[in-house]
Amino acid sequence: MLAPVEWLCELVGLLQTPSGEEVAADLVRVGLEEESIVGGEITGPLVVGKVLDVTDEPQKNGKTIHFCHVDVGDHGQRAAAGGDPSVTQEIVCGAHNFSAGDHVVCILPGGVLPGDFAISARKTYGHMSNGMICSSLELGLGQDHDGIIVLEEMFADRPEVLASLKPGDDAIPLLGLDAETVEVNVTPDRGYCFSMRGIAREYALSRGLDSFRDPAAVETPAANDTGYPVRLVDDAPIHGRQGCDRYVARIVRGVDPAAPTPAWMADRLTRSGMRPISLTVDVTNYLMLLTGQPLHAFDLDTLSGSIEVRRAHAGETLRTLDDVERTLDTEDLLITDGGETPLAIAGVMGGETSEVSGSTSAILVEAAHFDPVTVARSSRRHKFSTEASRRFERGVDPRLAPAVAQLAVDLLVELGGGIADAGVTDVDETTPVAPIAFHTREAWRLVEPGSSVPGTPVPAGLDHEAVVAALRAIGCEVADAGEADADSFRPVEVAPPSWRPDLATGPDLVEEIARLRGYDRIPAVLPSAPSGRGLTARQRSTRLVGTALAGLGLTEVLSYPFVGEATFDRFGYQADDARRRAVRIANPLSDEAPLMRTSLLDSLLPMLRVNVGRGAGDVSLFECGLVFHPRAEGAAAPVPPVGERPSVEVLEEIDAAVPEQPRHLAAVLAGQSVPLGPWGEGRVVEAADAIGLAIELGRVLGVELRPEAARYAPWHPGRCAAIRAIGRDGTPGEVVGHAGELHPKVCAAVEVPARTCALELDLDAVLAVTGGAPVQGHHLSTYPVARTDVALVVDTDVPAGDVARALREGAGETLESLTLFDVYEGDQLPEGKKSLAYRLTFRAADRTLKTGQVSAMRDDAVASARRATGAEIRGPR
Template sequence: MPLVVTEWLGDHVELPEGLTAEQLAADLVRVGLEEEAVHGAAVTGPLVVGRVLERVPEPQKNGKTINWCQVDVGAHNVDGVPASEGGTPRGIVCGAQNFDVGDLVVVALPGAVLPGPFPIASRKTYGHVSDGMICSQRELGLGEDHDGIIVLPRLGFAEADLAPGQDAVALLGLGDEVLEINVTPDRGYAFSYRGVAREYAHATGARFTDPGLVASLPTPPPSPNDAGFPVEVDDAAPIHGVTGCDRFVTRIVRGIDPSAPTPAWMKRRLEGSGVRSISLAVDVTNYVMLDLGQPLHAYDLGQVVAPIVVRRAAPGERLTTLDDVARTLDPEDLLITDSPGGARGSRVLGLAGVMGGASSEVTEATTDVLVEAAHFDPVTVARTARRHKLPSEAAKRFERGVDPRLPAVAAQRVVDLLVEHGGGTADPAVGDLDTTKGPAPITFPLGLPSRTAGVEYPREQVVEILEQIGAGVSPGPDADSVLVIPPTWRPDLTEGVALVEEVVRIAGYDRIPSTVPAAPGGRGLTAEQRTRRSVARALAEAGLVETLSYPFVGEAELDALGLPESDPRRRAVRLANPLADDRPLMRTSLLVTLLETARRNVARGLPDVAVFETGLVTLPGEDAPVAPQLPVGRRPSAEELAALEAAVPAQPRHVAGVLTGRRDHAGWWGAGRTADWADAIEVARLVAERAGVAVSVEADTETMPWHPGRCARLVVPGGTVVGHAGELHPKVVERLGLPARAVAFEVDLSALVAAASGEPVQATAVSAFPAAKEDFAFVVDAGVPAADVVAAVAAGAGELLEDVALFDVFTGEQVGEGKKSLACSVRLRAADRTLTADDVRGVREGVVAAAERVGAVLRG
């Protein structure tokens, strides 16, 4: 996000005295530039200019030599008297060796706080009491140089303008607050002080001077001539029908002093805006880029061979960029090349609009500079920057759209600054390859803003605002419309609705009343939405905490769950441009990401976890069609949209939960209880109950990541499996670092909603007659599911059954090896009478007979 130094902004727009960063943020937010952060002063407390009066080297036993210095800090001396008037200087220990007696330096006095924070105090060190600190650039947050302290004249400050005791905070701009703003992608012009100043003028009515106009330059740019550095654009097959470069300006400055420092004011502004100072030539191009919004590049003229050719990359070409990374180029990459040995365009100098190459960069020995100011296609630059993961400052601006009128103005600004501060001479050679086209005019109905926003905007106000943003307005085809030519720095203004937004924005969003639309009768939540809310509410009431995770996974996560290679859940959609290289797949199971949430909580010291999540999974078919590449320059046809829709994989909504550690906590009421497989099944049943679907629970011995002997599948009427619940496989638990015997469930909520009848629930009458209760204990083979026995008991009880519940499972010598005892409680009730002994006897006989059909024998 751009950083705004208030002092720099004041070069282009009138600012009130004492304007704070908070007030600037409040003014800019009115026109849509939101505050991201306000960065406070880098240094607080006394930071002053000091003159070294005495420097005594003192070798130490560790081999290091320190300097015991006497430093005159004017009115901040020990007795408050300048040394020139007989005052006593401060004694300071300094380990740097790059200064001498008489140098003017920056001194942090006791009470100052440097970036870090690093408070300064008088302290005893190396046998002396050091009464302050002589500072380096890195200690003040001005750069990374920590090898030596700051000697102010070497930074470009005139010695005549400096005096001991002078405030160095103001001198170095360290007391300024910096505003960081959030710029939306369609407003790339606000990545410059020119753009932010214009927006401030819109918000406050302050007088604005456009620095991007030729008239604003002290020296107008000369006309192009035949002596200009030769440039060719060879883009015969442009992508998406647009040539990659439609303007390329070149200027030459000769005889620059390689040792000329960047002026202190420029360095202060650059670093306040978040850009590190490098060298004069590079700093000047960065300064003009931040000021105007036009990225530039400086080449060592001696290393570039004419002609420069702008072309697409050939397969297999490579380039070492300025960050010393060797990159393999893509045929869609637009390159800047030159022609050594007469081989036209054979050597790659840089990625157009993104980053230059190392072969032609400006070095400490460069005296002649070739300045490039070009206009590149935003889509080409954006794709190249993302392809090579190079989000450079230049790419940020080009991909959002740069004013095509700026290159000549920006290049002239660079030439003027290099001549002024580097001692160079502007070469008369001027190149300007220009094939740009002006913005297309828009027929704009003057009543459209009022109809769209619901606020009355007079015709005169609409025209005034359009002209205020820089648009040209002329009479339209009829009396109710005008012809609008958008400003060149606003490539986002391509249709009437975009101009409506500008009118509403400049007139003030606060003028639009907040009106809540009336909800039409007969509408509300869909059945699926009601089910989703009911399920989430029920799970929360059951003690589970709802979480949210990103739907991106990798092969490692699927391996951790032990999914076989043939498992359909391994067939996942692979993202072409994933957020993380190790998670390129869309999840096919909600548990994959939910288990990571549980693992993270356990790893942070929370072993008792009960979480759930409701979200989409992506399930591509085995022979899923490939999504078509839709056109960019026109609206897709109905057939193309239908083909795209057909290629979208199924995305059902699942609900999953994980429980680890204790389900019931220990206390004075008892020892507590650890969550087990029955808890997972019960919670999964709760989901089905809230969806209004009766599910049967069946044993499942082969579905990962569950334990083969403690897993159940949930089946809806018709035989469709809609989920699984139970204890996780021990190896899965071990791989994920979860507590032993962790349990989980996952249910296809979309399938449950589809299986629900959709009919209103019919209330049953409450019987006023007493209930009869019978208990049964059956002995069955250990492999017989308890659900089968409970279902048989319910079937045998008939219409008098009100409720049946399994309340005990017992194994032991009493029931025999390989057997188990299942105890069920049955509650009976009739709607029209009190049950007799014969009624209960008949039910008992029916239950026993039905149980025998599943191999259960009544226990004696």
């Protein structure tokens, strides 16, 4: 919300205008965040100039420019010539809406326009142009760039200003360009601050002023039988709330369609971010900015004689003011002509059929109160957010409509020469808000730690009188409802003001009291953690995994969990793949991604693509997050009623419908794992890198993860390993993930580098193997190691992992490590055979091993491998 500073000061009765920074600081003090300060960006000289002559000069490109001599007083070339009155400013201009004798606005060399656009003398179209004649757009006064500002036109209704104009006068204060506007970031719960009325009220509270006068505090006539007929019909309320519970209609006839919008109103509209259009439309927009109550003006002559507010019928359409034919939904609330022809989507946008035009003289003014949920859904459904919808969906004061309608009538009569009808329509079906039972001690108890200790002195600003004064200052009505206690606190009944629908409970009131008193006065006290608390074993393990991967050089990322069905096709999932069964979001952020991911790679690989596309050649990313698997087909959570706690049965149904959300860990590797350098050639990542990461993560968590050959999309069928967890007792468990190189078709479809490798583990399944038990440390032996090598010949289809597993089983407990260091297939071996060379490292905890003992353990290991895989010791050939 843009709030012009001088308008704000006018509403709160300040005689001196403070700076925008001072106003912003005051608003922040009461919880209104300042977004920016607009204005004061132009640096002079920006002066009034009088056009002395204009020479048309056609150009080869078909364009005609004006070479002008402009009198700018004691500035520019005249100043450079020592004040010689015969010297004038030479300026080249492309606009055609002015002539000799007109007063214009000139920015001279050395001046700076909005956007940090510095002006200097430059040669153009064969002439030296010493400055620029300005348009409204260039000065930030409006969107008109077709012609420059002619002051005789701008101040046509202010002859006293025209009479005082002199060449060389400073145009910055003349045009109000030194005025500042504060942009306020309005949070959803403070919808009343989407108006100057609301911001001024808060500004007055911050400054401690009692001079604020409500601009909507006007006398309004009572409704009568001669008003325009209006019917409120809602046969499909949302959550039991009527779409429209108040509708005020007033009629003004004989409005002059050519009546201009006064300059002061046009200026305030422009500085508030709205474009002046016509008097009638500008009056409705001005009052919306002033009060927060959106208005709509209908051309009375286009209506049949009555208004009906109802929900849309299936298949109904409406061409709105933006010239778009919109198909309506049955939840859309409509303003209709007699219940038949749709005139507007309530609270969002009007239609073309009843639009106020350049010939409209009879006007029906609408001021209504619409349900915030209804307006918000219509606005999002039609992907159209308007100034009106932004206010209605945050909550508009239901008591405001008659007063703002009266203000509109008064302005149309005063400025447009209209005559107000005696008829007044006010269909009021609003329900009064129930008062809040509140004990004034709560303000102290919830804001000041330790306040419950007997004998604690009450802080300043939190005693009973101060609490009541604060509540009344924000517009609440407070009435005593019980006897006072020893500290003079007492129960009260608080009726919140109609413009504060966010005040519904006692803690809401306490927040308001704390806000006015100052959030900075609330002590910062850290809660003390009770003994026996801290991170759970699962949390510690998750952090440990992240630390380990970061230590190995990977970068942690967080990706959005939303994907589209096309992702499953790009990843090569089969039609019956369980990962295609995904949870569909009811209101997705993007129609292209309406599903929740079933694999972390679904969202991690696109993030790799983004990083590679931005120039990152060698990338290693990982993410630890949730995936989502739907429950049984047809399981849907019931919608509990509003206003009461759901039953145990309903809560159980909701819990049963919540998708399963296991925590997964995924990593993607692309580019080189060892870069090119003085040490030699680089090495491109390969499947073994991803598989090795999985095994290393298991080691960090104290779980043996064993790779096995597998075929599983989106991995390459010949370079994919299923990762199986091995129990503490050595028994094989379930497959907890996959690792390896991605399929080339997947890399091409996802647009990531060829030979990209990846792994994904079900972290919850891995941690389940440990059962939450801590990893047990082992005694470190101080005795020397004994190493021996063995080369075994096996069939080429025998996995090296099976051979290694058999060697470990046969070698015994003193085997410290086992390393595969060579694989050979060639003419020195029979066809269909391969040689696997392993290094066995033995170490005993209590003695130095002898050569005979090591040889015996090696022979036992080889015998175990022979029994399990048919391995034979490789001999000479």
